[in-house]
Amino acid sequence: MFGENDASPDSDLNLSRIGFAIAARSLLHAYLSLVFAIGMLAISDWNNMAAQGTGGANGATSRPPPNPSPLRTAKFFQANMRILVTGGAGFIGSHLVDRLMENEKNEVVVVDNFFTGSKDNLKQWIGHPRFELIRHDVTEPLLVEVDQIYHLACPASPIFYKYNPVKTIKTNVIGTLNMLGLAKRVGARILLTSTSEVYGDPLVHPQDESYWGNVNPIGVRSCYDEGKRVAETLMFDYHRQHGIEIRIARIFNTYGPRMNIDDGRVVSNFIAQAIRNEPLTVQSPGTQTRSFCYVSDMVDGLIRLMEGNNTGPINLGNPGEFTMLELAENVKELINPEVKIIHVENTPDDPRQRKPVITKAKEELGWEPTIKLRDGLPRMEEDFRKRLGIPRTA
């Protein structure tokens, strides 16, 4: 029988074996921890070196982009390109979807919360095997497997983006963060549709991409223009820090069929007013200028930017510049010579002039607009007449 103080030679031997095993295990642990710590230090050093990078004209990164899906590099099976279009039920987004769907190698996934967009804009694709429509708000994370992301989701008309400014800025900031996180996870290239509004009320005219802008950070338009400026910053930070492949388009006023009839933007307002024989409402003073790009030209520019090698930002717009009074005169002459033109009060912080320099788009993308305002307006009139049910009288 063994008592508490049993001291037989056998038990001594067992105790010293146990002691030895414990000591050896502690030594092994200490050794492994040391190897792990040295490894972590080496990785973080490498990361720091990579993050400092070579810094090109746009603060280019030396870090390689995350790996694309293995399907892209599969040996025996060439997968279709899977493309996400956020805001694809909207005006520009739905035209972009049409163009992307023309290519049989493309599968298109649209996510949209339908705030300003509509299923109607995509009705020709619903049920198509290469097309998918998801009701989703980009301020919430999204898990999909895609190769390219066209990130358009954001209300664009001033009356809509000012309606819920907090939501607009969340869409621009959190929405863009979510899409960048997605791009990082799946190794996708991401294109942001930024805006000429990042130039604010420009003090430089016309505007090229090197101009930093004149933006009111606390005005009623800030949720949109400052929101887009932060979105651009996030794009470049993800590019420099994580090697994400980014593209940024600075879009200038774009118009065409499928704009919301009650969208509130100037071209849609004037055309709807002319067709309904209501006065064209020129917001004072009427001498403020804009440059109007037809939507098919814009879509062409966006696809060239996505497929090209330049990160941007690149201005996409039509350099033809018009005062709002000139635009009203053109609409009157082309659509309804009887219609009246009236002056109404303007909204705060309305930019006084806007005209893109498109040298960079010409040189880098081989892109320039092909459709003049006087050719684009009648095409839009036709679409508006159909939707309003008001045919042209001879």
Ligand SMILES: NC(=O)c1ccc[n+]([C@@H]2O[C@H](COP(=O)([O-])OP(=O)(O)OC[C@H]3O[C@@H](n4cnc5c(N)ncnc54)[C@H](O)[C@@H]3O)[C@@H](O)[C@H]2O)c1
């Ligand atoms: N049309 C222009 O003149 C112009 C000019 C400069 C920049 N842009 C940019 O181009 C993009 C498209 O503009 P558009 O004219 O087609 O506008 P639009 O309002 O017709 O389309 C925007 C789409 O985004 C969707 N959306 C809005 N918030 C969302 C959210 N939180 N989650 C998911 N979907 C959301 C809307 O429902 C809509 O379908 C926008 O990013 C806009 O800022 C447009």
Ligand SMILES: O=C(O)[C@H]1O[C@H](OP(=O)(O)OP(=O)(O)OC[C@H]2O[C@@H](n3ccc(=O)[nH]c3=O)[C@H](O)[C@@H]2O)[C@H](O)[C@@H](O)[C@@H]1O
């Ligand atoms: O190009 C851009 O970057 C921006 O262009 C437009 O913004 P904005 O030019 O303010 O658009 P409109 O509402 O169409 O206004 C254009 C001009 O027309 C005037 N206007 C508008 C409506 C109207 O009935 N009458 C009128 O004279 C406005 O005062 C303004 O000077 C878009 O709506 C933004 O989303 C886009 O980012």
